């Protein structure tokens with residue numbers, strides 16, 4: 001028998017023998033050479049934080065200058081994982097609701113972060129909603145487990161980091177001179193994302209103004225702003241002629257048949273955002289949209305996001321990864337799935353003035369992942385104190 005095959009069988013035999021006496025968490029830890037210290041307990045801490053926006057952020061139904069955030073931390077056996085919940089108003093969560101949820105979480109009942117399947121299922125069962133609150137624990141848990149393993153999640157999942165797309169840089173609804181200025185500021189980015197849906201005159205002004213500055217690719221997000229499918233199709237044809245390459249959530253969530261008609265007739269892909277919250281939304285969106293926009297704050301975090309990638313790919317649907325206005329913590333977590341998506345909208349950290357983490361970077365316009373373990377971040381603001 002060739003030596004390498006003999007060695008393989010020997011290793012396989014040892015693993016089978018180990019399986020008889022070890023639980024899955026211990027086998028996992030053994031495989032990665034990490035000792036599980038059973039006397040150690042996971043400890044969750046959390047603090048409210050306010051992300052200050054660089055510009056007033058305006059979409060078709062609101063405007064704001066800051067975003068409420070809650071930062072989380074899980075410590076275990078000398079390791080620390082960080083997480084984050086970001087709560088833009090339309091998500092239906094607040095700092096109060098997230099803090100109330102986190103107070104109910106008891107991670108002490110689990111022996112290690114590698115009991116992830118059970119932990120995630122427990123977190124999801126605590127309440128019906130609170131997707132951002134759940135994501136804040138899921139992200140910290142992934143950061144922690146990845147740090148213990150010593151690898152980033154994109155690598156643990158077997159993704160090819162060189163396949164990450166360019167990120168888009170978002171330009172909100174604004175006056176012509178502000179749009180021009182923002183377009184010039186977007187020079188380092190290769191894709192511009194524009195929020196439309198305020199009416200034909202304003203929408204065309206936005207696109208024409210950007211086109212007076214640059215001819216780079218534009219992605220368009222309507223945020224459910226179009227109510228008439230024929231008008232929507234006319235606008236899409238107009239946008240296609242101006243090098244727009246995708247349309248996000250053109251019509252209201254409840255206009256399913258109209259959206260399906262639009263997707264069938266549209267020369268551009270139509271991507272679900274508000275219509276796609278979690279894994280079990282995807283099946284009913286097949287045939288209605290061309291693809292989905294995955295955001296950790298909608299889907300409860302990386303554990304479910306990874307499953308959404310697989311299901312969408314199985315259904316031959318296109319993928320986008322997005323974010324809220326949030327720090328480099330949640331943005332770097334979302335970036336772990338970027339190698340599998342056609343569009344990345346990971347500029348949330350660039351839109352805030354007080355980022356307290358450093359992590360995923362945009363290099364030459366492209367989402368660039370590193371070998372840093374977990375979600376690949378470092379806490380940069382020493383004033384963030386979880387002990388206070």
Ligand code: MG
Pocket residue numbers: 221223248249273274
């Ligand atoms: Mg959107």
